[in-house]
Amino acid sequence: MNSKMREEIDWRIRVFDSLSFPTLILGTDKVIIHANQVFLDQHGPLNNIIGKKCHEVFYNSKKPCARKRCPFPRVLADKRGHSNLEEILTESGDTRWEDRVFSPILDDDGDIIYIMESVRDVTRLKSLEKKLKETKEFLEKIIHGSASAIVAADRNGNILIMNEVAEKLFGYSFEEANRLKNVAYIYPPGGAWEVMKKLRDETLGGKGKLQGAKISIINSKGEKIPVELDASIIYEGDQEVATMGIFNDLREKLAVEQELRQTQTQLAQSEKMASMGQLAAGVAHEINNPLTGILFYADLALESIKEGHPLMENLKNITEDVRRCKKIVKNLLAYSRQNNPKKNIIQLNSLVDLSLNLIRDKRIFGNIIVEKDMSDDMMLIHADKNQITQVIINLIMNAGDAMDGHGTLRFRTYRDVLKKKAYLEVSDTGCGIPEENMHRLFDPFFTTKEPGKGTGLGLSTSYGIIKENGGDISVKDTRPDGTVFVVELPLYRASDDIMDGQKIVEGE
Numbered sequence: 059m060n061s062k063m064r065e066e067i068d069w070r071i072r073v074f075d076s077l078s079f080p081t082l083i084l085g086t087d088k089v090i091i092h093a094n095q096v097f098l099d100q101h102g103p104l105n106n107i108i109g110k111k112c113h114e115v116f117y118n119s120k121k122p123c124a125r126k127r128c129p130f131p132r133v134l135a136d137k138r139g140h141s142n143l144e145e146i147l148t149e150s151g152d153t154r155w156e157d158r159v160f161s162p163i164l165d166d167d168g169d170i171i172y173i174m175e176s177v178r179d180v181t182r183l184k185s186l187e188k189k190l191k192e193t194k195e196f197l198e199k200i201i202h203g204s205a206s207a208i209v210a211a212d213r214n215g216n217i218l219i220m221n222e223v224a225e226k227l228f229g230y231s232f233e234e235a236n237r238l239k240n241v242a243y244i245y246p247p248g249g250a251w252e253v254m255k256k257l258r259d260e261t262l263g264g265k266g267k268l269q270g271a272k273i274s275i276i277n278s279k280g281e282k283i284p285v286e287l288d289a290s291i292i293y294e295g296d297q298e299v300a301t302m303g304i305f306n307d308l309r310e311k312l313a314v315e316q317e318l319r320q321t322q323t324q325l326a327q328s329e330k331m332a333s334m335g336q337l338a339a340g341v342a343h344e345i346n347n348p349l350t351g352i353l354f355y356a357d358l359a360l361e362s363i364k365e366g367h368p369l370m371e372n373l374k375n376i377t378e379d380v381r382r383c384k385k386i387v388k389n390l391l392a393y394s395r396q397n398n399p400k401k402n403i404i405q406l407n408s409l410v411d412l413s414l415n416l417i418r419d420k421r422i423f424g425n426i427i428v429e430k431d432m433s434d435d436m437m438l439i440h441a442d443k444n445q446i447t448q449v450i451i452n453l454i455m456n457a458g459d460a461m462d463g464h465g466t467l468r469f470r471t472y473r474d475v476l477k478k479k480a481y482l483e484v485s486d487t488g489c490g491i492p493e494e495n496m497h498r499l500f501d502p503f504f505t506t507k508e509p510g511k512g513t514g515l516g517l518s519t520s521y522g523i524i525k526e527n528g529g530d531i532s533v534k535d536t537r538p539d540g541t542v543f544v545v546e547l548p549l550y551r552a553s554d555d556i557m558d559g560q561k562i563v564e565g566e
Contacts, residue, residue, distance in 0.1 A: 460488025
């Protein structure tokens with residue numbers, strides 16, 4: 059062997075030994091011909107390895123590996139490299155992963171003369187893969203188990219993640235959401251742009267962060283839903299690559315807050331009514347007797363003078379003002395509910411006609427059209443006929459004043475059997491109620507009418523009467539072209555009081 063060949067062999071051996079993975083050179087019969095230094099460091103000296111077959115060294119077994127497990131036959135068959143990932147249980151009970159790569163070495167004719175087997179310990183890599191998989195599965199469980207709706211999208215707006223709560227909130231499945239093409243479709247027009255603008259504003263929670271934003275989203279039915287949004291931009295370096303939003307449906311919360319506000323308002327109103335009721339009762343009793351005396355003597359004076367007497371006009375003004383004061387006293391007594399209500403079972407529908415017939419000054423309704431949409435269902439209530447009639451008359455008179463004698467007055471009755479409620483709606487086509495007056499509407503002595511045309515006790519008295527009968531009265535809707543009041547009363551069912559022998563009063 060000349061020196062040049064020796065140098066070439068030595069060079070190849072040096073390259074072979076420099077490989078960082080334990081490596082064998084095998085004959086086509088699996089017999090080990092050579093091993094590099096890394097392999098020898100792990101498995102012992104070369105003379106204990108050369109001549110053995112690979113399975114004898116690796117598994118201390120005379121039995122060859124199964125064909126499915128060992129890539130060796132496949133390398134011989136198709137003359138190209140193959141690998142096999144093996145899970146190995148060590149003596150200490152730990153698991154080790156090895157990636158065994160078999161590469162053919164060909165002669166000048168393209169035939170396999172040797173096969174090189176490299177053994178790569180990929181335990182660390184497999185452990186990282188396992189942890190990554192477990193982390194990914196855990197994060198998916200967090201996302202899909204969240205009580206909040208979670209949506210993530212790439213920088214082009216394509217939806218990447220949508221948990222079950224989000225599917226329910228938005229009304230789209232994940233597949234349907236992907237067909238939307240862009241996450242902007244779940245917001246009102248311009249909504250997505252506004253969210254991104256806030257996300258990029260470092261004064262609103264920091265760069266790429268947005269917390270507790272109150273916005274609206276659009277579901278698959280086109281409905282606008284109020285939500286609270288926590289959102290963030292996901293960065294790779296300084297580049298925006300994705301966005302994520304956590305949405306909490308506010309409908310139930312807002313409904314509870316609205317109910318709480320109404321309850322607080324009703325409580326304040328009830329307390330106000332109670333204190334004003336006591337005051338009204340005392341005032342009414344104190345001034346009723348003097349008013350009766352004034353009216354008595356004024357009427358006597360009128361009877362004693364002749365027509366055309368210079369005091370005639372003054373005395374008429376006195377009697378008119380005294381009668382107006384007595385009417386206020388009467389309202390005060392009704393407001394303080396000093397009279398004893400006589401409750402009977404009444405048809406709610408019949409009270410509308412009764413109330414219309416009891417209105418004395420019908421001139422204000424000369425150009426008003428009256429429409430009725432009365433339910434054919436049994437609309438029985440257990441209440442004082444005169445009290446409920448007084449409430450309806452108050453609503454009718456207020457509607458007439460709001461329409462200034464021209465428009466349409468509508469009555470509608472209906473019931474809700476599940477809630478056990480009967481409803482009467484009184485609507486007009488008048489001027490509506492200004493927003494600033496809504497919170498004072500049922501306050502005693504509050505009125506927008508001119509002096510002398512209203513006492514401010516009509517609605518407050520009506521409120522007290524309806525509350526006393528277990529119901530509620532409120533403004534269902536008000537606009538510049540009309541107002542709708544709704545009176546709600548407990549629905550009486552004939553079976554409830556059969557044993558009491560209650561009498562039904564039709565109200566005629």
